[in-house]
Amino acid sequence: GAGVSQSPSNKVTEKGKDVELRCDPISGHTALYWYRQRLGQGLEFLIYFQGNSAPDKSGLPSDRFSAERTGESVSTLTIQRTQQEDSAVYLCASSPSSGSWDEQFFGPGTRLTVL
Amino acid sequence: GEDVEQSLFLSVREGDSSVINCTYTDSSSTYLYWYKQEPGAGLQLLTYIFSNMDMKQDQRLTVLLNKKDKHLSLRIADTQTGDSAIYFCADISGNTGKLIFGQGTTLQVKP
Numbered sequence: 473g474a475g476v477s478q479s480p481s482n483k484v485t486e487k488g489k490d491v492e493l494r495c496d497p498i499s500g501h502t503a504l505y506w507y508r509q510r511l512g513q514g515l516e517f518l519i520y521f522q523g524n525s526a527p528d529k530s531g532l533p534s535d536r537f538s539a540e541r542t543g544e545s546v547s548t549l550t551i552q553r554t555q556q557e558d559s560a561v562y563l564c565a566s567s568p569s570s571g572s573w574d575e576q577f578f579g580p581g582t583r584l585t586v587l
Numbered sequence: 588g589e590d591v592e593q594s595l596f597l598s599v600r601e602g603d604s605s606v607i608n609c610t611y612t613d614s615s616s617t618y619l620y621w622y623k624q625e626p627g628a629g630l631q632l633l634t635y636i637f638s639n640m641d642m643k644q645d646q647r648l649t650v651l652l653n654k655k656d657k658h659l660s661l662r663i664a665d666t667q668t669g670d671s672a673i674y675f676c677a678d679i680s681g682n683t684g685k686l687i688f689g690q691g692t693t694l695q696v697k698p
Contacts, residue, residue: 475629503684514591514675514688515630528683563630567684576686578630
């Protein structure tokens with residue numbers, strides 16, 4: 473496909489379980505970002521990857537959150553021991569690079585509900 | 588840290604102009620953005636403005652930037668029901684590409 477894809481589109485889990493969210497960026501995009509959008513709020517930056525550089529993890533809210541990226545392709549966001557406050561839409565975006573002007577293209581998001 | 592603030596809700600009649608306002612704190616912002624989010628659809632870049640510009644016009648959209656007051660606005664002329672959505676203001680954090688978003692303004696367009 474031409475755009476950023478994310479899976480699953482919806483995930484319902486029980487408190488305490490681990491979840492993995494997947495992002496497939498646009499082919500050739502070296503920068504990849506994860507954001508979180510809580511209900512009725514704006515997007516919060518979580519983490520970003522740029523090529524082979526060390527990822528910027530400054531937005532991760534706790535050590536229960538981690539993310540990996542394989543080369544310049546797929547990324548996985550993992551949340552361990554999920555809590556109810558983790559319920560949100562998790563959005564992934566990719567851009568050709570991480571320059572301040574490079575449009576970020578967003579995926580449709582994964583809606584996570586923690587019961 | 589950087590912060591971006593917006594009013595939460597705006598209601599207009601079809602055909603009127605809409606003005607959505609945003610303030611930001613980062614004086615080193617190089618680009619400021621407006622994103623649109625429709626129900627069931629992804630976040631879409633609507634327009635952007637470079638920080639050395641005061642105004643940018645793109646068809647029905649006009650972006651005004653007052654860098655002294657750190658105030659950004661988006662004007663939509665001849666607002667249509669299809670413009671109903673949540674509009675997010677965002678700026679770039681430093682030169683990292685990280686976007687800092689406002690809370691979003693819900694625009695309701697009444698027929």
